[in-house]
Amino acid sequence: MPSEGATSVQVGDKRQIYNFDHVFPPETTQQQVYERAVENLVDKFLEGYNVTILAYGQTSSGKTHTMGTADNASVPYHNKGIIPRAMATLFSTMNTSSLYLNRKFSMKVSFIEIYNEDLIDLLGEGEGESRPQVMIREDSKGNIYWSGLQEVQVNNVDEVIAYLARGSLNRQVGATDMNAKSSRSHAIFSLTMSQQKLVNHNGHNGHNNYYSKSPTPGSRPTTPSSRLVNSRANSRLGDTDDGDWITITSKFHFVDLAGSERLKRTAASGDRAKEGISINSGLLALGNVISALGDPTKAKHTTHIPYRDSKLTRLLQDSLGGNAQTLMIACISPAEFNLNETVNTLKYANRARNIKNLASVNQEESVKFQI
């Protein structure tokens, strides 16, 4: 059974203890991992917090399996990873919980890959260089956004899984000595949710408004361009959605990192070696950001956090140490011959545990609509 607390590792005659929130032994099921570590984060996402889950570990340790980054409709339920389970909880909560009755939801997914420091849109149209270029941008408030990336409207779990499967087929996969089907890239599957919440309901006249964008204060949203995800909100609000509305936007990033193993262990050469160098430098940069964020003397001065050292850390800038609930899952091998990699993964994850984020709900100003 999963347990709280520490795990200890013996290296030579030294025993080192690492503390984690949960430790899952090999026989743990996907459902147990999900319930213990992830399910409450879906509630946080619905409340309006940004959430990021990262899977870290050496090749073949189960990152993709745990995250469900490659899951499709043919994966049997007991094997399904975090993403399909989180989506099932999310849509079911939206559609059944009384907490979300007076809301209108709009959701989009995107799927991006970092391969050799190139950003590739896994849902983008076209092949190779004909695909739109994805750029990392920062707005005046320091929020990171990705321009040129395809964001696709989704209305139910099946649509999310279809895009997940489509994107994962486009992901860079190569064979190494350690995993015949190794992911050679970092992949980030993201869900952006916008909620229109009715407060101070006036209860007279009006039409149903479906919003795909945050409305500008003082203006009324125009033609409905997105379908309403929560059909109950439509029927409940009916013709009487006159009142004050607030917009809550939250992002859920599922990050399946490339294998963290030392290059020589994969016996890589040529393209595989180039990929390995790039993977290691991205993970090193991530490790440096994690170390800086875990050090309270540095974390106060955000200019010292080396986010700009890699695309991976830049993309995740507002999810690491920013305004997000962040979970790192460290995948390790029980095999003795992987001990060194296991110790490295435990040290890496242990550093991540020192980060203290200040998460808050992303709520826009109250907007009055007179209809």
Ligand SMILES: Nc1ncnc2c1ncn2[C@@H]1O[C@H](COP(=O)(O)OP(=O)(O)OP(=O)(O)O)[C@@H](O)[C@H]1O
């Ligand atoms: N807990 C598990 N139970 C059953 N099968 C597993 C488990 N973890 C991993 N596997 C299987 O082991 C193989 C390797 O796992 P996976 O591809 O998830 O590793 P990975 O860490 O993502 O590797 P890479 O970094 O090379 O992509 C897959 O066939 C996967 O289905």
